[in-house]
Amino acid sequence: xxxxxxxxxxxxxxxxxxxxxxxxxxxxxxxxxxxxxxxxxxxxxxxxxxxxxxxxxxxxxxxxxxxxxxxxxxxxxxxxxxxxxxxxxxxxxxxxxxxxxxxxxxxxxxxxxxxxxxxxxxxxxxxxxxxxxxxxxxxxxxxxxxxxxxxxxxxxxxxxxxxxxxxxxxxxxxxxxxxxxxxxxxxxxxxxxxxxxxxxxxxxxxxxxxxxxxxxxxxxxxxxxxxxxxxxxxxxxxxxxxxxxxxxxxxxxxxxxxxxxxxxxxxxxxxxxxxxxxxxxxxxxxxxxxxxxxxxxxxxxxxxxxxxxxxxxxxxxxxxxxxxxxxxxxxxxxxxxxxxxxxxxxxxxxxxxxxxxxxxxxxxxxxxxxxxxxxxxxxxxxxxxxxxxxxxxxxxxxxxxxxxxxxxxxxxxxxxxxxxxxxxxxxxxxxxxxxxxxxxxxxxxxxxxxxxxxxxxxxxxxxxxxxxxxxxxxxxxxxxxxxxxxxxxxxxxxxxxxxxxxxxxxxxxxxxxxxxx
Amino acid sequence: xxxxxxxxxxxxxxxxxxxxxxxxxxxxxxxxxxxxxxxxxxxxxxxxxxxxxxxxxxxxxxxxxxxxxxxxxxxxxxxxxxxxxxxxxxxxxxxxxxxxxxxxxxxxxxxxxxxxxxxxxxxxxxxxxxxxxxxxxxxxxxxxxxxxxxxxxxxxxxxxxxxxxxxxxxxxxxxxxxxxxxxxxxxxxxxxxxxxxxxxxxxxxxxxxxxxxxxxxxxxxxxxxxxxxxxxxxxxxxxxxxxxxxxxxxxxxxxxxxxxxxxxxxxxxxxxxxxxxxxxxxxxxxxxxxxxxxxxxxxxxxxxxxxxxxxxxxxxxxxxxxxxxxxxxxxxxxxxxxxxxxxxxxxxxxxxxxxxxxxxx
Numbered sequence: 033x034x035x036x037x038x039x040x041x042x043x044x045x046x047x048x049x050x051x052x053x054x055x056x057x058x059x060x061x062x063x064x065x066x067x068x069x070x071x072x073x074x075x076x077x078x079x080x081x082x083x084x085x086x087x088x089x090x091x092x093x094x095x096x097x098x099x100x101x102x103x104x105x106x107x108x109x110x111x112x113x114x115x116x117x118x119x120x121x122x123x124x125x126x127x128x129x130x131x132x133x134x135x136x137x138x139x140x141x142x143x144x145x146x147x148x149x150x151x152x153x154x155x156x157x158x159x160x161x162x163x164x165x166x167x168x169x170x171x172x173x174x175x176x177x178x179x180x181x182x183x184x185x186x187x188x189x190x191x192x193x194x195x196x197x198x199x200x201x202x203x204x205x206x207x208x209x210x211x212x213x214x215x216x217x218x219x220x221x222x223x224x225x226x227x228x229x230x231x232x233x234x235x236x237x238x239x240x241x242x243x244x245x246x247x248x249x250x251x252x253x254x255x256x257x258x259x260x261x262x263x264x265x266x267x268x269x270x271x272x273x274x275x276x277x278x279x280x281x282x283x284x285x286x287x288x289x290x291x292x293x294x295x296x297x298x299x300x301x302x303x304x305x306x307x308x309x310x311x312x313x314x315x316x317x318x319x320x321x322x323x324x325x326x327x328x329x330x331x332x333x334x335x336x337x338x339x340x341x342x343x344x345x346x347x348x349x350x351x352x353x354x355x356x357x358x359x360x361x362x363x364x365x366x367x368x369x370x371x372x373x374x375x376x377x378x379x380x381x382x383x384x385x386x387x388x389x390x391x392x393x394x395x396x397x398x399x400x401x402x403x404x405x406x407x408x409x410x411x412x413x414x415x416x417x418x419x420x421x422x423x424x425x426x427x428x429x430x431x432x433x434x435x436x437x438x439x440x441x442x443x444x445x446x447x448x449x450x451x452x453x454x455x456x457x458x459x460x461x462x463x464x465x466x467x468x469x470x471x472x473x474x475x476x477x478x479x480x481x482x483x484x485x486x487x488x489x490x491x492x493x494x495x496x497x498x499x500x501x502x503x504x505x506x507x508x509x510x511x512x513x514x515x516x517x518x519x520x521x522x523x524x525x526x527x528x529x530x531x532x533x534x535x536x537x538x539x540x541x542x543x544x545x546x547x548x549x
Numbered sequence: 550x551x552x553x554x555x556x557x558x559x560x561x562x563x564x565x566x567x568x569x570x571x572x573x574x575x576x577x578x579x580x581x582x583x584x585x586x587x588x589x590x591x592x593x594x595x596x597x598x599x600x601x602x603x604x605x606x607x608x609x610x611x612x613x614x615x616x617x618x619x620x621x622x623x624x625x626x627x628x629x630x631x632x633x634x635x636x637x638x639x640x641x642x643x644x645x646x647x648x649x650x651x652x653x654x655x656x657x658x659x660x661x662x663x664x665x666x667x668x669x670x671x672x673x674x675x676x677x678x679x680x681x682x683x684x685x686x687x688x689x690x691x692x693x694x695x696x697x698x699x700x701x702x703x704x705x706x707x708x709x710x711x712x713x714x715x716x717x718x719x720x721x722x723x724x725x726x727x728x729x730x731x732x733x734x735x736x737x738x739x740x741x742x743x744x745x746x747x748x749x750x751x752x753x754x755x756x757x758x759x760x761x762x763x764x765x766x767x768x769x770x771x772x773x774x775x776x777x778x779x780x781x782x783x784x785x786x787x788x789x790x791x792x793x794x795x796x797x798x799x800x801x802x803x804x805x806x807x808x809x810x811x812x813x814x815x816x817x818x819x820x821x822x823x824x825x826x827x828x829x830x831x832x833x834x835x836x837x838x839x840x841x842x843x844x845x846x847x848x849x850x851x852x853x854x855x856x857x858x859x860x861x862x863x864x865x866x867x868x869x870x871x872x873x874x875x876x877x878x879x880x881x882x883x884x885x886x887x888x889x890x891x892x893x894x895x896x897x898x899x900x901x902x903x904x905x906x907x908x909x910x
Contacts, residue, residue, distance in 0.1 A: 351797055353793065353796065372799075373796055373797050374799035377799055383797065385797065390791070390793055390794065391797050392794065392797070393794060394790045394794050394795070395791075396790050397783075397786070397787065397790065401783065401787075405794070405795075405798040406798040408783050408784055408787075409780050412780045415780055415781060416779050416780075417778055417783060419778075
């Protein structure tokens, strides 16, 4: 008998139907992957199972009994646990203390926790120091604590919502191994992901969701990966080439580059020169520690690294939103170290910031207003706005960059993430002068179609002679798009690979600070 | 929730228009109804009270003029409020800005401006009062930009400084207090020279209506243009909605924060100057008597619209006149009208939740 049975589940948010008549069986002892693009309904489905939301229609049974959790507490009681994308750990407490949280009623002594942790370490290889403080742990280790927290009570069903998004390659491998171990012990695992490489390594069965509906559920043995991609995207992936393959990480391997993907063999003169860049955060902790980097005209330089190694700070400094504590930045011969955003823009720098909502656009303003946010005075006479001229220009820009919105006057918030990002790219790539583009995590949270568009824009910019710096935590993305990859670790570049010599293993090793190449 | 309105206005403006009109009207009617019940409860004659109230509001050319004159200052404070709120700043210091404006306008009128030709006799005090209010508001903007001080707190505290400053100035002979002529001389300034008083619009029919009306009308149009149709208005809005994104787009966010508060305070200061130069003619320690807070309410009720400010200011201006007369001739405490004002605010603020919820659906 199946452990969890969903029949006819429907969930609406206002007029939007997030899940539409979902029926699905989760067997005991299986790793069941949920595959789908952003907005396909994967997280909503998890939240229904974990009791965060309640379905508008349909029923669930767990172990043959009706299951209608009114909240996470009830789901936990029934043996359903969930690891969310965002961790719920208290940073300045130890691992053991975090594990005790929320269990005050269940008379658990610290000793009991430690004993239980030893059991879990023996069973699943989940080793971690109970006395370590959370803020001393890496992201992968923190996630391990979350999983231990889930397994403490010996659950029946473990739900993991996009657990690999924040991990580096060897941590992903370890996590997938843990999933298998959990399943081996007769428990069930629901793993949400949009990466096919992971699915083929861990899943027993995979359910593909698209626009809130189940497209298919397939057993992974002998399954055709490409047909899964087709189900997920809704069209044939061949047409999109290696870009798309990279986006969904097919088979976890480096996609072969077609000749058009590779830039000019010898990049031209330097457009961006960073030397000995140092940045200390307000607490005096060095986030950038003597970083030096050169980007030439007509090349895309990728920055690989586990998040939190200084990429964010590098992006903020290049955008003029943080002042470096030391070092120098020169763009096309102009000193821009510690300059204002306007001066940096004037030097010919386009910025696609990491945080689209906080930095790149103002979601309450219209698309047209966002497209000309840096040039509000461009369409004005005597200080009064010429809205019709602006609308016309915005329409042209939206057509050129395929920004899909019913009108330039609708609010930015009403656009999909992909169209918002296209609008940001449109604005930044239309700057004049423009010699250098920073794209920080440019495809984060976007669906496959939009990712493809972003890659194409970045490539086109490179072909037009721009220097491009691509900061990304997606290794596949970097390998598919970059002409050169530098690896950042603890605020420094620790190695560099030229196109043709990219390897996941070498980059992964450098990302964790292990090897120099 | 009312202050966070820009979000709401965007994109759904068309759907909201009927509600935006309906909500204040209905809440006013409900509040006035409750006010009548309270009057009945005090034992006074309701009919008498209504008569006295109506007479005070609009019973004569004089009363209509006086009501509109009151509305002028309220409108200016309200305009200042919506100007700041365009940048997502909440200026609750209208009272202090009025006080500074009135005090410095009095000083200018008494010391030097009186002899100036070509209307400068009253224009200069108006300008001085405006600048004084602008400095008082701009100070809060500067604190916000430089130190991140919450402007709600700083404008409020600056009011608590401004009011005693006025008191001090009318208590001190070496400042603005008029010389004692007999034992009943109050702590107040001397009357300002006739040349510095605002010219009347209809000097022949006895209406006290003065050219402050024209000044306020110009201010309404200018504020409306700036907020709705100018590059400055868009920049203020951008900075208020998302300072980081605005900074990235090249805007000097501190400048716009200070500017918004300066203009906001300046409008309040102008309101205070007009109260002295147009109506009261001498400075007393409590001359601002709640106009700042009423103006704040007018700004809140307008939901960011300049036209809404005009309507709200007229409503409150007439209510104030009516309540004064009601107290004098029908012996109903004017506090009843204050209660009504409070009720209007509560009902509108409460129904704003309702309209907001409708919109998000």
